[in-house]
Every structure is written in structure tokens, then in C-alpha cells.
Amino acid sequence: MIAAQDLRKEYGDFVAVEGSTFSVDEGEVFGIVGPNGAGKTTTLKMLAGLLDPTAGTAQVAGYDTSETEMRNHLGFLPEESPLYEEMTATSYLRFFADLYDVPTDVADKRITETLDKLDLEHRNRQLGDMSKGMKRKVAITRSLVNDPDVLIYDEPASGLDPLTTNYIIQFTEELAAEGKTIVFSAHNLFHVESICDRVAIMNDGEIVARGDLDELQEAHGETTYHVYTTVEVSDSVRENGRHRRTVESMSAVEETRTLAQQADGEVVDIRTEESSLEEVFLNVAQPGSRSEG
Numbered sequence: 001m002i003a004a005q006d007l008r009k010e011y012g013d014f015v016a017v018e019g020s021t022f023s024v025d026e027g028e029v030f031g032i033v034g035p036n037g038a039g040k041t042t043t044l045k046m047l048a049g050l051l052d053p054t055a056g057t058a059q060v061a062g063y064d065t066s067e068t069e070m071r072n073h074l075g076f077l078p079e080e081s082p083l084y085e086e087m088t089a090t091s092y093l094r095f096f097a098d099l100y101d102v103p104t105d106v107a108d109k110r111i112t113e114t115l116d117k118l119d120l121e122h123r124n125r126q127l128g129d130m131s132k133g134m135k136r137k138v139a140i141t142r143s144l145v146n147d148p149d150v151l152i153y154d155e156p157a158s159g160l161d162p163l164t165t166n167y168i169i170q171f172t173e174e175l176a177a178e179g180k181t182i183v184f185s186a187h188n189l190f191h192v193e194s195i196c197d198r199v200a201i202m203n204d205g206e207i208v209a210r211g212d213l214d215e216l217q218e219a220h221g222e223t224t225y226h227v228y229t230t231v232e233v234s235d236s237v238r239e240n241g242r243h244r245r246t247v248e249s250m251s252a253v254e255e256t257r258t259l260a261q262q263a264d265g266e267v268v269d270i271r272t273e274e275s276s277l278e279e280v281f282l283n284v285a286q287p288g289s290r291s292e293g
């Protein structure tokens with residue numbers, strides 16, 4: 001549904017994105033994460049046809065991103081969505097539906113249903129008088145007026161309160177369940193972990209790791225073993241009448257078993273804990289690069 005081959009973007013002599021190759025299948029939710037300045041927005045804008053790549057190509061819904069027809073199949077949510085401040089939400093959304101030649105009755109139904117799902121109140125308030133969360137809901141609704149197959153969302157929930165953030169993340173999940181293909185960037189790795197099928201981690205303009213969570217953990221994460229014993233062993237802590245020793249390798253698990261036996265005890269439980277996406281991220285997004293946080 002989305003394919004990018006060797007995308008590159010230069011701003012003057014600064015290379016913002018290079019060698020970016022990836023694909024996203026129909027119905028997949030694909031997350032792009034990375035430190036500030038890694039090149040996420042630049043990548044998303046190239047996919048949305050808003051920035052011309054310096055080199056490389058990309059296709060969305062079967063169209064090259066340079067083809068205008070592609071935009072009829074795409075909903076793009078920019079990081080900052082400038083809205084026409086004097087318009088009401090309803091008139092603004094009708095205006096955009098009209099640009100896509102959506103018949104008025106179809107547009108009105110679609111707009112009302114989406115705003116209902118997003119629980120937007122005060123629909124006839126001027127956009128300039130709406131809160132940030134309300135404006136984001138209007139911008140999300142705008143991305144859906146043409147009923148696109150593909151959604152490209154740049155930081156959909158950035159800077160919003162936890163309640164509104166939850167609404168938007170849940171809503172994105174619902175869109176995925178309806179079969180939309182979604183690419184989005186986010187700094188909140190918990191959200192990415194909870195809704196993405198696959199993730200690409202960018203650093204310094206390049207994709208440095210990619211895959212589903214299991215693949216990322218296997219390639220770049222660590223497994224932690226919590227070994228529970230009946231007796232105290234070196235570095236163990238007491239926990240609910242047992243002793244827990246936390247180690248990083250199977251050989252250390254075996255060593256713990258030996259230590260327990262030497263103290264006339266035994267291992268009664270072993271629990272494993274995989275790295276979170278945040279830990280994987282910290283392992284691959286190296287500082288010292290051009291991080292702009």
C-alpha cells in the first residue's frame with residue numbers, strides 16, 4: 001500500500017533523510033519513531049507528496065507521490081495543522097470535503113459521524129476559539145473527509161492532555177480496525193508499542209532499525225531473567241518470602257541455580273522480561289549524533 005525506495009531529502013547541503021527504504025502493507029499500522037530532528041516529518045511529507053524527494057521514489061495506494069490522484073486516496077495530518085480561525089468546524093470541514101468533490105450529503109454524514117466518534121462539542125464555535133485538543137479533532141476529521149485508504153499522521157496526539165490523547169489513540173486504533181493503512185510518527189513509545197504492527201526507528205536521517213516488536217527486541221533488545229530461590233544468594237533481594245536475583249544471561253541463571261544448591265536451596269521460579277520499545281530505542285538511537293532535543 002506504501003512503498004519507499006531510497007528516499008533522500010537535502011535542505012541545501014544538509015541531508016535530512018537518506019537511504020530510506022520501507023514498505024507498509026494494506027491495513028498495517030506502521031510507526032516511525034526517532035529523536036528530534038531524525039527526519040520523521042520530512043519522510044512523512046515526502047510520502048504525502050508535500051515535499052519532493054531529492055532522490056528516490058515513493059508510491060502510496062498504487063500512485064507515485066508526484067501524481068495528484070494519489071491525494072484522493074490519502075489523509076494527511078500535519079504536526080501543526082493550521083486551520084482557518086474564523087470558520088466554524090462544520091463549515092471548515094464542508095469546505096475541505098468540497099475540494100475533494102465529496103457530495104454534500106455524503107460529506108455531512110461523514111463529518112457528523114467522525115465528530116461524534118471523536119466526541120467534539122461546540123461544532124459551530126469558530127476554530128480560533130477552540131482548544132488545542134478540539135482543533136486536533138477537527139484536523140483529524142479533515143484527514144478523513146475524502147474517506148482515504150491511507151492515513152499519514154505526524155504526531156497525532158502531541159501536546160494534548162491525557163484524556164484527549166487517549167481518545168485520539170483509540171480512534172486511530174479504530175481506523176486501523178476498519179482496514180485503513182496508517183503511518184504515523186510519535187514520541188510516546190508506549191502508544192507506538194500499543195497500536196503499531198511494525199516500527200521503524202530513525203536516527204540522523206536514516207532508518208537504523210525496523211520490524212515488529214519481537215524482531216526489534218531480538219535484534220536490539222535484551223532479556224532480563226528474574227530468578228527466584230528459596231535461599232539468599234549473591235545480589236538477591238527478598239521478595240514475598242523468596243529471594244529474587246535479576247540477571248542478564250542464561251549462564252547467569254545457571255550460576256544462580258548452582259549458588260542456591262550450594263546454600264542447600266533451589267530455584268523455584270524464573271521469569272523473563274523483554275526490553276520495551278523505549279529500551280530498544282535508547283539502544284539504537286545513539287546520542288552524539290545530531291539529536292536536536
Ligand SMILES: Nc1ncnc2c1ncn2[C@@H]1O[C@H](COP(=O)(O)OP(=O)(O)OP(=O)(O)O)[C@@H](O)[C@H]1O
Nearest residue numbers: 011014016034035036037038039040041042043292
Ligand atoms: N525546511 C527546512 N530547511 C532546512 N532544514 C530543515 C527543514 N525542515 C527540516 N529541516 C531539518 O531537517 C532535519 C529533520 O527534520 P524533521 O522535521 O524531519 O525531523 P523530525 O524527526 O520530524 O523531528 P521532530 O521530532 O523534532 O519533529 C532537522 O535537522 C531539521 O532541522
